[in-house]
Structure formats: C-alpha cells, structure tokens
Amino acid sequence: MKPSCIRCKFYKVEDEHTGRCRIRTCETGGSKATHPMVRSHDSCEKWIDCEQQYYIRVGWIKSLKNSEQLTA
Numbered sequence: 001m002k003p004s005c006i007r008c009k010f011y012k013v014e015d016e017h018t019g020r021c022r023i024r025t026c027e028t029g030g031s032k033a034t035h036p037m038v039r040s041h042d043s044c045e046k047w048i049d050c051e052q053q054y055y056i057r058v059g060w061i062k063s064l065k066n067s068e069q070l071t072a
Helices: 021-027 052-071
Strands: 009-012 018-021 038-039
Touching: 009 038
Parallel strands: none
Antiparallel strands: 009 018, 018 038
C-alpha cells in the first residue's frame, strides 16, 4: 500500500481532491492549531494508516460525486 494523505489518520476530507491535515492539532493538543490544505495523493513522514476509515472516506467521495451528477 502506498502512503497517501487520504489513507492517513490525520486527514480530514474536504472534497474528492483535497482535505486538511490535522497533525498539528494532535501534536499540540490545541484546537486552534492551523489545518493546512493538502491534496489527497500527497503524503508526509508523519503518515499513519487510518485502516477502515479510508474505505469510509472513499464511499463518502463516491456518494458526493453521484449526488453532484444527479443534480447536474
């Protein structure tokens, strides 16, 4: 398995291509920490596998794409 942000424990999905990295929140324990935007296929040295959550994210993205196609 190739490490990518969408498979990372610290990734929060925004849309099918981007999300926010929550590693600073986890490191500092502060909810006011910045959450930089990252692309879903990027990764960094702090990557940790999110296991089943990856499949939930992919399902959410597929559902979002399907609903956009129905409304278009």
